[in-house]
Amino acid sequence: MLQQTQIATALPYYERWMRRFPTVQALADADIQEAMSLWQGLGYYRRCRMLKEGAEKVAAEGTPKSRDEWRKIPGVGDYTAAAIASICYGEPSSVVDGNVERVYARLTCDPATGSALKSNAWKWADRHLYTPEPGEWNQAVMELGATVCKPNQPLCRECPIHESCVAFQTNRVDEFPTPKPRAKTVHIEEEIWILQVEERIAVASHHTFDWWKDLRLLPISRPDRPLELGLWGESLGVISYTVTHHRVTALVNFARLDQEIDGFEWIERNNIGEVPLPAPHRKALALLYKT
Numbered sequence: 601m602l603q604q605t606q607i608a609t610a611l612p613y614y615e616r617w618m619r620r621f622p623t624v625q626a627l628a629d630a631d632i633q634e635a636m637s638l639w640q641g642l643g644y645y646r647r648c649r650m651l652k653e654g655a656e657k658v659a660a661e662g663t664p665k666s667r668d669e670w671r672k673i674p675g676v677g678d679y680t681a682a683a684i685a686s687i688c689y690g691e692p693s694s695v696v697d698g699n700v701e702r703v704y705a706r707l708t709c710d711p712a713t714g715s716a717l718k719s720n721a722w723k724w725a726d727r728h729l730y731t732p733e734p735g736e737w738n739q740a741v742m743e744l745g746a747t748v749c750k751p752n753q754p755l756c757r758e759c760p761i762h763e764s765c766v767a768f769q770t771n772r773v774d775e776f777p778t779p780k781p782r783a784k785t786v787h788i789e790e791e792i793w794i795l796q797v798e799e800r801i802a803v804a805s806h807h808t809f810d811w812w813k814d815l816r817l818l819p820i821s822r823p824d825r826p827l828e829l830g831l832w833g834e835s836l837g838v839i840s841y842t843v844t845h846h847r848v849t850a851l852v853n854f855a856r857l858d859q860e861i862d863g864f865e866w867i868e869r870n871n872i873g874e875v876p877l878p879a880p881h882r883k884a885l886a887l888l889y890k891t
């Protein structure tokens with residue numbers, strides 16, 4: 601939950617999640633849609649799907665005991681596997697997160713960015729790992745990055761390694777890590793359709809939009825993937841949202857129909873709150889409920 605998300609934001613989600621899924625087995629046995637509902641609003645839904653798949657594998661095969669075994673669990677990458685192995689089992693595995701990358705880049709004035717920087721930082725961390733206490737060491741380096749070698753205004757004079765830090769010694773701390781080139785913003789226009797038959801709302805459960813895999817969506821129409829409904833809708837307003845480097849402007853339309861159309865799931869309006877929908881689609885529904 602804390603990947604790309606601050607603790608204060610994730611905490612209420614975490615507490616609700618742990619009340620519902622207090623054990624790995626409870627999560628493994630749950631329905632993915634229920635897990636998605638609890639995750640709703642936190643974003644980056646792939647984390648939820650991976651956590652569920654990981655729980656299923658651990659429940660079926662037992663808890664891994666080494667970095668290599670942890671690496672086989674869905675959703676567990678190099679960082680998590682090494683952190684668990686070194687901190688929980690004392691395995692001599694180095695750990696590199698964003699904090700360690702920053703310390704490394706400044707300490708050595710490495711101009712690399714992205715995956716090259718990550719790879720260089722792992723090699724550096726492997727060479728310097730203090731093997732008698734790998735878990736303590738890894739946490740110390742991460743903590744140094746988080747609290748001293750901070751992204752902005754690092755506390756270099758208090759830093760225990762400033763004498764060997766090339767960036768500090770050459771007065772170039774501000775240059776590292778080298779900023780990544782930003783992805784160009786892509787503007788997209790779409791229509792979000794709220795289709796209602798009696799008190800039921802149409803939801804697409806199988807869709808071809810990759811951003812929100814496993815969530816349900818209100819029907820969407822885009823110029824490159826038009827929804828050919830042949831309907832005349834009432835416009836409820838316009839919403840804007842951002843996903844990765846996409847800036848989307850969505851016209852929200854409402855249409856009341858005489859009968860259900862095939863290809864959608866029809867959810868009772870009173871139950872729509874239980875359906876895992878992405879935040880922009882909740883915003884679209886809020887436009888209807890305001891009218």
Ligand code: SF4
Nearest residue numbers: 749756759762765768
């Ligand atoms: S001296 Fe400054 S830039 Fe260098 S590692 Fe320490 S805090 Fe980071």
